[in-house]
Amino acid sequence: MSDSETMRAVQVPEADExxxxVERPVPEPRPNEVRIEVAACGVCGGDVHVCEGGASDYPRIPGHEVVGTVDAVGEGVTAWEVGDRVGVGWHGGHCFDCEACRRGEFVHCTNAPVTGMDRDGGYAEYTLARSEAVAAIPGDPADEAAAPLLCAGLTTFNALRHSGARMGDLVAVVGVGGLGHLALQYARRAGFETVAVSRGTDKREAAASFGADHFVDAEAEDPAAALEELGGAGVVLATAPASDAVAPVVGGIDAGGEVISVGVPEQPVPVDVGTLVGTRGGVAWWASGTPRDAEDALAFSARRDVTPTVETFDLADAERAFRRLQEGEVRFRAVLEP
Ligand SMILES: [Zn+2]
Ligand SMILES: [Zn+2]
Structure with missing residues (x-):
């Protein structure tokens, strides 16, 4: 329970700053909100949008891989109690009334606030979350191990389980970083033959330790040809937010295969349509999931021992953690501890 009136937080004061x-007042939960005493918050590439002007308001506290304990509940909250161990991801809530919500497609709610973008997030000692945006976290994983599962883990887990990959398929993961190192573990634990595609060879050993059966150095060889040589991929999960992480692997899918990207490149992605016609293939994007999906990802991770490799930083070092992430130096996920 908060006994102080102020809390330590990290905020983006204005776009491009x-x-x-800072010290901010500890927020009071409004109706349908819980207050979470934050134990850990992951640093995600998606936080760049707050820095670059994507937030709906400034100053804004980023952070959408929040793990902590409910320490106060607002009016009308029935699902959560003080003391519950919980998490919040990118999905900051939904309206229940728009067309997407009426179809149960809560992730695609047209009024959905994004945690750490449209609402203050978890780079703080306390944060507020809407009741429907909260996921239960079972007792097992450590705080710093649970946090990355709420965005990086959830997104890759959900993309793979909604893909057309079937038993016996080759699943390729492009990029061995924060998302990729989890995607490899999920694909391997789900029983697929797995291949990691990375630039250079410095992540070869790490990729094998995460469950890659094969490794393709996209600098040394054409990744599409390499995948074809392995029989063609049923699914390619592209995890790097770069246009050139998607286009060069389209030629590596098997008949009926697909490239699913979870990274969002700033540049358009050129795709060789002739190749897609020849393979009846597809290129698609996948965005996160609901809190209930997060609970599935957490449960699968606990049962099958999917564990993020993290570097932890003090909350006050958020800037340093974020820069390391942007420069590709973090092995493999950065987590802030207040
Ligand atoms: Zn994220
Ligand atoms: Zn809605």
Whole structure:
């Protein structure tokens, strides 16, 4: 229970300004909200949108891989109690009334706030979350191990389980970073033959440790040809937010295969349509999931021992953690601890 009136937080004061460490009032939960005492919050590439002007308001506290304990509940909250161990991801809530919500497609709610973008997130000692945006976290994983599962884990887990991959298929993962190292573990634990596609060879050993049966150095060889040589991929999960992470692998899918990207490149993605016609293939994107999906990802991770490799930082070092992430130096996920 909060006994102080202020809390330490990291905020982006204005678009295109650096993170600053500030003291802010501990927020009081409004109706349908819980207050979470934050134990850990992951740093995600998606946080760049807050820095670059994507937030609906400034100053804004980023952070959408929040793990903590409910320490106060607002009016009308029935699903959560003080003391519950919970998490919040990218999905910051949904309206229940728009067309997408009426179809049960809560992730695609047209009024959905994004955690850490449209609402303050988890780079703080306390944060508020809407009741429908909260996921239960079972007792097992450590705080810093649970946090990355709420965005990086959830997104790759959900993309793979909604893909057309079937037993016996080859699943390729492009990029061995924060998302890729989890995607490899999910694909391997789900029983697929797996291949990691990365630039250079410095992640070869790590990829094998995460469950890659094969490794393709996209600098040394044409990744599409390499995948074809392995029989063609049923699914290619592209995890790097770069246009050139998608286009060069389209030629590596098997008949009926697909490239599913979870990274969002700033540049358009050129795709060789002739190849897609020849393979009846597809290129698609996948965005996160609901809190209930997060609970599935957490449960699968616990049961099959999918564990993020993390570097932890003090909350006050958010700027340094974020820069390391952007420069590709983090092995493999950065987590802030207040
Ligand atoms: Zn994220
Ligand atoms: Zn809605």
């Amino acid at each position: 650096a993170f600053e460490v």
